[in-house]
Amino acid sequence: MPILRDSTYIYHYNLPMKSKKSILITGCSSGIGLCTAKGLKSEGYRVFASARKPEDVEMLLKEGFEDALQLDLNDSKSIQDAVSSLLLKTNGELYGLFNNGAYGQAGAVEDLSRNTLRECFETNLFGTHELTNLIIPVMRKQGYGRIIQNSSVLGFICLPYRGAYNASKYALEGLTDTLRMELRNTNIKVSLIEPGPITSRFRANAFAAYQRNINKENSPHRATYEAMEARLTKKGPAVPFTLPPEAVLKKVIHALESDKPKIRYYVTFPTYLFAGLRRILPFRWLEKILLKAGD
Ligand SMILES: NC(=O)c1ccc[n+]([C@@H]2O[C@H](COP(=O)([O-])OP(=O)(O)OC[C@H]3O[C@@H](n4cnc5c(N)ncnc54)[C@H](OP(=O)(O)O)[C@@H]3O)[C@@H](O)[C@H]2O)c1
Numbered sequence: 001m002p003i004l005r006d007s008t009y010i011y012h013y014n015l016p017m018k019s020k021k022s023i024l025i026t027g028c029s030s031g032i033g034l035c036t037a038k039g040l041k042s043e044g045y046r047v048f049a050s051a052r053k054p055e056d057v058e059m060l061l062k063e064g065f066e067d068a069l070q071l072d073l074n075d076s077k078s079i080q081d082a083v084s085s086l087l088l089k090t091n092g093e094l095y096g097l098f099n100n101g102a103y104g105q106a107g108a109v110e111d112l113s114r115n116t117l118r119e120c121f122e123t124n125l126f127g128t129h130e131l132t133n134l135i136i137p138v139m140r141k142q143g144y145g146r147i148i149q150n151s152s153v154l155g156f157i158c159l160p161y162r163g164a165y166n167a168s169k170y171a172l173e174g175l176t177d178t179l180r181m182e183l184r185n186t187n188i189k190v191s192l193i194e195p196g197p198i199t200s201r202f203r204a205n206a207f208a209a210y211q212r213n214i215n216k217e218n219s220p221h222r223a224t225y226e227a228m229e230a231r232l233t234k235k236g237p238a239v240p241f242t243l244p245p246e247a248v249l250k251k252v253i254h255a256l257e258s259d260k261p262k263i264r265y266y267v268t269f270p271t272y273l274f275a276g277l278r279r280i281l282p283f284r285w286l287e288k289i290l291l292k293a294g295d
Pocket of ligand 1: 026030031053071072073099100103150151152153195197200203
């Protein structure tokens with residue numbers, strides 16, 4: 001179905017005309033969230049760009065996001081306040097939700113404390129789930145909506161020393177696939193984005209979480225951690241086939257505007273490759289390849 005645009009508005013056959021489509025994005029302080037917020041704004045969306053830290057909300061306001069919101073996925077009150085203030089401004093409506101905010105917790109599984117694992121799930125899964133559950137009734141009431149989950153290639157294949165992140169993204173994929181089936185009789189469409197390596201602050205933030213939560217000195221994985229530290233602190237892309245965040249923006253636009261958004265959007269060559277290998281290879285063969293890729 002065609003989408004007609006002018007400089008300000010995006011119109012779609014089965015959506016209300018005469019109003020800008022609104023979207024809430026989490027984690028807009030940097031990387032994919034900031035890039036998507038800017039890209040969608042220039043496409044004519046009313047973007048509710050949110051960030052965890054007040055200073056990043058200030059930055060977003062200065063960047064021209066007059067609807068910028070403070071939203072910390074670890075804090076239920078912050079999630080509720082952000083949704084309430086958004087709904088006041090939109091007369092109770094929201095077209096799209098892009099659940100993007102998350103972080104990587106590096107470290108061997110045996111070095112993850114219960115709290116470290118819990119913290120990672122608080123942000124990457126529970127906060128996202130709580131926010132989504134506040135938005136679904138809004139979308140049900142208006143009769144349409146798009147929910148887009150930023151997962152990862154590590155939401156369907158695993159690499160060593162990414163256990164917490166892997167687990168949180170696998171869990172997000174499970175919840176998302178179930179949700180989509182449960183919403184099949186509504187006009188609320190649910191998609192997953194699965195990026196491979198993207199230029200952002202992801203590695204810097206993962207390094208900070210690693211330093212905060214992993215006790216290298218007492219670990220049998222100490223030698224591996226030293227190599228991992230070099231990768232996490234390397235300037236520029238750490239692995240081949242890294243793409244800029246605009247590659248994700250393109251998929252988000254498709255998920256928002258297509259009549260039949262995809263269930264999964266792969267971004268970067270490694271994601272396509274591993275999605276294919278996962279389908280055809282026996283688990284042991286795949287694991288050998290993943291062990292090499294994770295070095
Ligand atoms: N970059 C990659 O290679 C890659 C690959 C696959 C998937 N992804 C996914 O892409 C998404 C965006 O990551 P990115 O690459 O753009 O990395 P990034 O630059 O580190 O951005 C992550 C964003 O999430 C926010 N965030 C972290 N904890 C939060 C919380 N408690 N509440 C709200 N927001 C929070 C961060 O805010 P602060 O600045 O306040 O920490 C930041 O804005 C994530 O879901 C990530 O898993 C990234």
